[in-house]
Amino acid sequence: MTVHIGFPFRVDHRGRTVSPDDEEYVRGLIEQVLFTAPGERVNRPDFGSGLRQLLFQPASGELATAIRALVQAALQQWLGAEIQVQTVDVVADDATVRVTVQYRTHSAPAPVTAVVSRAV
Template identity: 45%
Template sequence: MTHFAFPYAIAPDGSTRSADEDRHIVHLIEQILFTRRGERRNRPDFGAGIHEMVFSENAPEIAAAARNMVQASLQQWLSPRIEVRAVAAEARENLLAITVQYRRTDEENLRSVTLEHAL
């Protein structure tokens, strides 16, 4: 099955750009991680809430809280599609790198994706 690409784009042939199931799941994870809570009018609780932690101190306790927030949010919104196995967060200069290890519910293969966001 193919899905719309994220962000939405037009392919060279004039059709809507598409994404396969694996890429679509990565796009969904990206949307959850980088959508601010309250940003979506009809889903004010959508998002992982990591933007609220931008000005928090860089301490192990804060990193653990961020990992828990991300994992809970991914489980809430994507549990029919993926099983989250691990989440790691790392702040490097002005970038936040979040690595999510997951398994698609229709497969046994473990997958990993690292997404970066400028702070």
């Protein structure tokens, strides 16, 4: 059994590091990839997706397609060993972006849907 460290890092009521289940752990990984800007991590300057930069562009069908492709490519690059992305839906509403990712883990055949959102 693999023990994961929760994201964001936190401690439980006993003062121990929170160990999320597999689904919560993968959701945290997805959130890290999507909302980290390339260049933000010192030892991994190419890590991330650059999603937040595109959200301030004028809305169009082409932009929505580009964002979906960007998200899918970033998840494939950084989490390809963990998940197989099936669908991606991105909604930017005022100052909040909501990304819905349907994926399968390599260890579980049933599809899982993760919804992550962030104020920009």
